[in-house]
Amino acid sequence: MRVNVTINGDQRQADDVWEGESLLYMLRERLGLPGSKNACEQGECGSCTVYLDDVPVCACLVAAGQCQGREVRTVEGLAAGDDLDPVQRSFVEAGAVQCGFCTPGLVVAAHDLLRRVPEPSDPEIREALAGNLCRCTGYEKILDAVRLAATRQASGAEAR
């Protein structure tokens, strides 16, 4: 089947999509957007988290066909050119990135949290990121990054 979908603001089209195919497969293998990672294929690790109509989803659990006519925003669509989103900048500066494989999903999940809860408590951060597994960092720096991003957004100057 053919899927028409808006991805990171661009109208995109994928042909010969199989009915059982995941959004993640379509993004990675058909549309040249490999930023979202495939690590568990069953919604356990969060590495493929993307926005579907402004709701964060595991792209491995959403059928590509379900995205027909809808909007998807991936990790590739968070920055404005070289100008990183505050969440992205905070992840780099706080040292929340190691091997980087869980990072795309974590960045999207943290971005979503801060849109909903601009000044989250630590338990709120842990809860929001509970579905994102990381094997390198021990999570502490990821919490630091979210706190830093929240502070930056609260200061207003850097929020967008």
Add this chain to the structure above:
Amino acid sequence: MSPLIGRAVPRVDGHAKVTGGARYAADTHVPGVTYGTLATSTIARGTITTIDTTLAQAVPGVIAVFTHLTMPRLVTPPSPYPKGFVPLQDATIHHNGQPVAYVVAQTLEQAQEAAALIDVRYHAEPAKVAIDDAPGEEFLPPPGPEGPQEFVHGDPAAGLANAHKKVDATYSSPVHHHNPIETSATVAVWDGDQLTLHESTQSISLTQQIVAQALSVPQNTIRVLTPFLGGGFGSKAPVWPHTLLTAAVARQLRKPVKLVLTRAQMYTSSGHRAEFRQQVTVGAAKDGTLTAIVNISNQQLSRTEQRVFNTSESSWMVYGCPNIHAKQLGVRLDLPTPHFMRSPEGPALVGLEMALDELSYELGMDPVALRLKNYTDLNPENGQKIGNQNLPECLKLAGDAFGWSRRNPTPRSMRDGNELIGWGMATEAHSYHARASSAWVQIDTDGHALARCGTQDIGTGTYTVMTQVTAEALGMPMNSVRFELGDTNFPAAGFSAASVTVSSVSGSVDKAARAARDAVIALAVADPHSPLHGAAPDRIVTEHGFLFLTDDRTRRDSYQGVVSRHGKPVEATGSFLNVPGYTTGASFIEVRVDPWLGRVRVTRAVAAYDIGRVMNHRTARSQVLGGMIWGVGYALTEHTMIDRHTARIVNPNLSGYLVPVNADAPKIEAFFVDKPDPTSPVGAKGFGEAPITGVPAAISNAIYHATGRRIRDLPITQDKLL
């Protein structure tokens, strides 16, 4: 100018990783790529009697189905290839999850559908998958990469006989899996007789070597690329069969083939930490002086390989004891070959550090004092000093920060409301290996430097730290330096495992950069247009991209000025073989235990290490934080369960295999002694694996302190505390 080395600079690859721009093996875009998938065995021991691929071949889009009857013949590479056999070469099944067919199709779905339609019939034989299944079958394996499997020093029996107090106990831990977030991936692209492998590997050079052996082609016809790796933890350090098979089918089909292992396949395709059991007997005199350490272990080996990695070096390298006996037995089971997993020396240390805690209670002695009493920095094998080791300083740094002196040693004595609080500690120790490495540095006419080394960044920060090392040696700002890795066309380096990367590669990078700097200085003093013309080279220093005369800083030139007048880039190479060594530290842990539910939370952790000179306080600290959470998993949650009747792994996924999550992470403080190691040009020791090694014991010891229950079988799950 404050040195760049040591500074907590952010990762230079951070931007690429937060934007989705970092390209991992499976992200590689190759026009016309086809998709491979593995069908794997459902029995653990026996032979394939028939294999019918008719239905699979008929699936639209299927290009080929290879079985042991049709697969191209491959050579089984010698060690360090860890498997002892190559699948799809005969009908024998050595373990569950062994590849029995390799399907290639136009899309992944087609390949997976076809793989599910292959009809395999087996003659199955009874399989043994647990140490308890094979009593009496343990044996002493031949010497491995780290030496003999038995070490005897003094007279251990007499030492135990003369002890004032003794502890004799058995400790055990289950199979663990590495579970890097990136599953292993291979994209094989042939162009004539040239192969390019986009590979998720901790060793591009080993991949090149082993694939060349398996395919019987010259090594220089293979190029391996790993610009980014999504974690490895040892699982991607060896070359496993899926890489060899993918390279072979791509050659056969003359098409690029991409294979990404599924999460479930990672549990049978890329090694694991073996089930481990150890009997530790320790004895001490009244004042706590150790009279004997006996550490006899038994661990799972496969039917096809008998190398042992869980080395017991800590039994003789940490504590000075006149009588030591360490022995590493193995037992062959019908499981995949185990291999090293982050901190392979951890298991042997875990039992020792738990036994020492038990001994401290027998003696009525503080566990830190017991360790300080017996600490040594002499290697009993040769009587030589073991590099620079500052375990006492680590114990003091971490113990003071933790507040250990306020501990009441009586079990169940510390409470907060209903919760029991426990404080435990352990020594941490891990060796690091030596590997030769070479690097190349070029200074271009625009004053920028490019450094290259065929090493890897497995997430630890090689890109960043080697950029710092290059910039410091050259006397350039970091943003004038670009460091590249992960390409076998670059000067070769060893694998990124065994805590070897920083201690090895920093030496060659430093040497190459210094040689390039000296070449530019030589050009400057010989150049009549340079303000430094005629100066003595040894009176010139480089900083911020400029060259100065030490005693007259008004006479200066720049890299850009010198090299642009020279008209072409200046390049140099450097090679280095690091000295292997031993890294120690200490961790102190607080747990809170709910006495009614048996639920354990690690709430506070303080650790200190002697890692030589700290290359980057941010990335070094990250190794501690990551290691600590690995220790939490080891002690409390991680357990690969294998059904003893079907010989299958019950939990080959991230919902059943409990990798610690965000809420499991304690507050962690990390300290470093930060004294340069004299054997390294930049003062670095190997470090990545020392954290973790003592943490499971420290947690277990803290749980004993909280509850009065000594749980010697890890992980310490709630049921064991009820």
